[in-house]
Amino acid sequence: MNDSIELENSYAVIIGTSEYASLPQLPAVANNVERLRELLLDDYLCGIPSANCAVVHNPTDNSQMLDPVRDAAAKAKDTLFVYFAGHGQIHSTGNQFYLTLVGSDGISMYKSTAYNYLREELKQSRAKRCIVILDCCYSGRALGEMGGNDSIARLANSAAVTGTYLIASAAENSTSLAKPGEKYTVFTGELIDIIQGGIPGGPSMLTMETIFSHVRTSLQEKNLPIPERRDGRLSSEILLFRNRAVNDPPGDIRYGAIPGYEEGALFGSRRELHEAKIHRPLQAGICGTAERGGAESVVVSGGYRDDKDYGNLIFYTGHGGRDPNTGKQVRDQSLEDPGNAALVENIMSGLPVRVVRGARGNPEFAPMAGYSYDGLYFVTDYWTQPSTDGPIVFQFLLEKASRSRQHLEKDIATQSSHGRIIRKNIGRYADTRNAITIKRLYNYSCQVCDERLEIAGGPRIVSVVYIRKLELPHRGSDTKENMLCLCPNHCELFNYGAIIIDDGYKVINQSDGEVVGDLTVKHQIDLANIRYHREHYRLGSRDSSS
Incomplete structure (x- = not known):
């Protein structure tokens, strides 16, 4: 059971209009209402008492829609949860937002419920926190569509109540929110999936912000309208649902x-x-x-x-x-x-x-x-x-990876005007003729540390790397002016941008900005390539959020 809120002092009102006299029918809304009630009552996931959860299905007038909200708002001392799904409308001559009733026709606004009436009831509540979820649009469309031409931000701003965490589903342009034949509306379907399935690797309790973030990402990746939320002077860390996936083995x-x-x-x-x-x-x-x-x-x-x-x-x-x-x-x-x-x-x-x-x-x-x-x-x-x-x-x-050889390394050989280029391993190339010249020039020593590594019997270990790599998108030149002679350690550090070189040939450690030393230079190096490497491995700021 959820012990992060006082369940006996928390109330929920789930409202859904799925049947209409004039507007297109929304059968998925009935499923939304039924499943959300089950999740709120689920003793493991949330555990709100059945007597504290009111369902309003297909209201025909303001009283049927708002009386249960007024009753819950008066009783709730901890958390108040209000959900509406159905067609939504924006008045053609203003910004006022309306929730539709069975008799709403999309023309006569008096046949719908002004959201301001709901706002006033929420303002009177003594609840510590209030969560409002609106899965609706501004005007109904035919063939099972729920859509509107106004920005979702307009809805969120119109519906915002100080002290309330509000989520508004999006319905922009011609995008459908209620696909014919689907069990749930698109937004609420994603919401239900997160609540009932949990978030693998997540915390034991899910905040509304975490739930919202996952729903938004999923809709965004599916190229569907992106929901918005408003946090009116209320922490986004409202804990309402337990994470069902928390006990899953890693x-x-x-x-x-x-x-x-x-x-x-x-x-x-x-x-x-x-x-x-x-x-x-x-x-x-x-x-x-x-x-x-x-x-x-x-x-x-x-x-x-x-x-x-x-x-x-x-x-x-x-x-x-x-x-x-x-x-x-x-x-x-x-x-x-x-x-x-x-x-x-x-x-x-x-x-x-x-x-x-x-x-x-x-x-x-x-x-x-x-x-x-x-x-x-x-x-x-x-x-x-x-x-x-x-x-x-x-x-x-x-x-x-090659369909015939999905190995960890790929040897690739191509031809260039200067001779055979061999790709020794991922990310490193060497022109055999120019490479030999560079290695001999530096006596097989590293241009950064001047160390020369030798194996028993005489073989010397050193690498010639391109400063500006040959492959896309770099398109570096296959010339000695674009080459460095480095030991294996500094070769890797240079390839991954851990060290860079300034115009005075000083080697800089990017992790702390300190100068490692001076680059030994015995051949002409194109400074344009040095600058390219430096720019393309310039590290960003420490902030990696979002």
Whole structure:
């Protein structure tokens, strides 16, 4: 039972209008009402007493809709929960919002209930906290649609009550909120899924903000209208439902393909992906952490504007810094973000990630609806760049694993005008003729630390790397002016941007900004390449939220 609220002093009113004399019918609303009542009464999930939960189905006048609200508002001393689903209307000559009754016709506003009447009842309540959820639109549409042309923010602002946590479902343009044949309306269906299924890896109690965040992310990835919420002088950390998934055993770390699922397998929801172990998080786009071995899977769903999907190559934007309401990048991303650090770990380990595409992604490769599992990809490179919106983002290069050889490393050989280029391993190239010249010039010593590593018998260990890499999107030149001779340690640090070089050839440790030392220079180095490397591995701020 929920012990975070005083259940005997908490009340709920669930209102749903599914049958109309003139407006299109909304049969899914009846299912919404029934299931939400069951979840609120569920002794494990919430446990509100049955006598404290009123259901108003198909009200025909103001009294039928509002009397139960007035009664609950007067009795509630702890938490008051009010839900409405049905058609909604905005007055054509003003901003006043209306909840529809059975006899509402979409023209005569006096046949509907002004939301201001409901607001006044909520204002009179002595409850410590009030939660209002509105799953409705502004005007009904034919063929089972619930839609409107006004911004959802207008609804949220119109309905806001000081001291109330309010969630308003979106109904913009021509997007349907009540799909014919579906059991629940789209918004409430997502809400029910989170409440009854829980959030794997989440806390024992779910805040309304956590629930809202997961619902919003799911709708956003499905290219559906995004809900909004208003927190009127009330903490968003309202604990109402217990997390049913909290006792689930932690998911096994699984890299590579999941037995039983071929490329192209389709999934209707994030929860289906979770249950199949293709992508375990219900919200996060990156599954895994550096500490646990790197990322297991990623979702490419168009959530970040800087993503670029070319099929076998994906420029995947890291996590963090995005405004969840607008989708705009408002802060720099950071490698302190667990998801970003996990993808860097994949570069070093060579472990592939499972790629899942969502319907909002590039339509050439994304599924028409839901999600598709599209196989294994290697994370072969990363860099930083200004986002479309300005702040710095991380970009990770994902390369499709060969269908014939899905090994942890791929040897790729190509031809260039200067001779044979061999890809030694992921992220490192060497032109054999120029590389030998550079190695001999520095006597097989590192240009950063001047160390020369030798194995018994004479072989010397040193790497020649490109300052500006050859592959997309860098397109560096295959010349000695674009090469450095480095020991294995500094080779890796340079490749991953942990060290950069300034125009005076000083080597800088990015983790603390300290100068490591001077770069030994015996050949001409193109400073434009040094600047390119420095800019493309410039770390963002520490703030990685959102």
